[in-house]
Amino acid sequence: MSREAGATLTGVVGVLLARLAIGGTFRQYVRPGMGPWLAVAGILLALLGAVVLWRHRRGEHDHSAHGHTGERAAWLLVAPVLTLLLIAPGALGSFSLDRTGSAVSVRSGGGVYAKLDAASGPHEMSLLEFDQRAYEGTEGASFNGATVRLVGFVAPAKADGFLVARYSIACCAADALAATAHIVGWDGPVPARDTWVEVEGTFVPGDAANPRLVTSSVTPIPEPNDPYE
């Protein structure tokens, strides 16, 4: 790859990275906390590309440094650029459910949740917390029969009903782990796969792989700003 092309590619990668960071789309790929770092990295890369281009125009360069192989590898950086421009992939959905680790487990540790107040509610909680309360070792006693409200996307269940699922990520989508709730007792229309929904219901114990939620309401909602937990 020529010097000019290399510098241009560096700049393009930097601008795309900064655009992802500033536009918020980066949340479909990595943790929200990465935003500022992505912005800084993107701006630095854009500056680097610009400075090298400027030096090139002025003819400043060490010609003796030429001649080593391997810079052809730089062409591969075009691949993520094209993927972002052409496919612009969204957040992980139901397709990946059985390809990532399922059932976030806290059996190896984790705190004990306080009991919910059954009289008030519905209690909003993450799907991760729902699963953690269910798996706590107390047969989900902390739910105390209270109504809870969960947000996730719709996925097919092996048995009757359907799943509501949401991924937790620690760094990026490559390490996503799913938390799921098995929706039972819902007579209304079942939303299409990958529709984001807000569901309300009560936990029921059971030996199913996914904790069950006897559901009283299912409301389709737009995809949350931060699709992961």
Next chain:
Amino acid sequence: MTVTSPLGDEATAPIAHPRQSRALPVLVALIVAAAVARPLVDTWLDGEALQSWATIFVAICVQALPFLVLGVTVSGVIAAYVPPAVLARALPRRRVLAVPVAAAAGVALPGCECGSVPIAGRLVARGVTPAAAVTFLLSAPAVNPVVLVATAVAFPGRPEMVVARLTASLLAACVVGFMWIAKGDDDWTAKARRNERDEGTRFGTFVETAQHDFLHAGGFLVIGAATAASLQTMVPRSVLDRVGGSGALGVLALAGLAVVLAICSEADAFVAASLTQFSLTARLAFMVVGPMVDVKLIALQAGTFGRRFTAFVAPITFCVAVGSAALVGALLL
């Protein structure tokens, strides 16, 4: 693996005749075509598997880029502002002593594996003995404070996991360093050593080094990200459940998983914590192997140091890391 480019190497296209290189027009045409063609190809790029692959591929690249930028910045600073004599004095002259010092120095680099590869390559280029550079390369992503804190958070109430990870990773990095002294050949790092440049001014050297290292490491990062995304999309994780269980098979299964998943060392503890059907020792092996050998790192290392380097270091590191995790796991967990 590299993409064959129809465009000559830079050496054949001196800047005095920029018209000889078609790289820039090709690059611009590709990007403009992609932006324009998006609505046209939208329908057939809608496959679920492709979408999922692309999400993971882009996610790994996006996640790695800030660390790569940190790595090439440090690399550029070393090249431009740190004289080789200073580096030489910082390490003991005897290689056997330089190896543990280099392993401990890894504690000071907050980042993950993508940043440590260009830095280790730069250290070799500046005359640091390859045995020490290899040790640093392996230890830095595994033992820095950010990774250790992440491990403590992922395994609440189990501080011994953090101690075990630190111990097993330092041990494995040192053993590989010693094996390099015994059996390695410093010529296998010749590719990294050729990579010195002098631009006349320090700023010039800094900028050109950072630019070169970014393009170079970035290209190989893309190979690794694509491999990891393909394996993650095609192989269901439930395959693991069939291996399951404890014992040696579980340790090997998770060590192998660490190689193919190529998860950032700052995140692998959370994935390890979720693999509850495996023993703690198996999960320790996952966290010791991952930052040292995975498909993304193999591509990055081969690109920076050369194939013979990787052919020697990657298999040895895998075995040593598994052994070290098994030993430390038996003693501490």
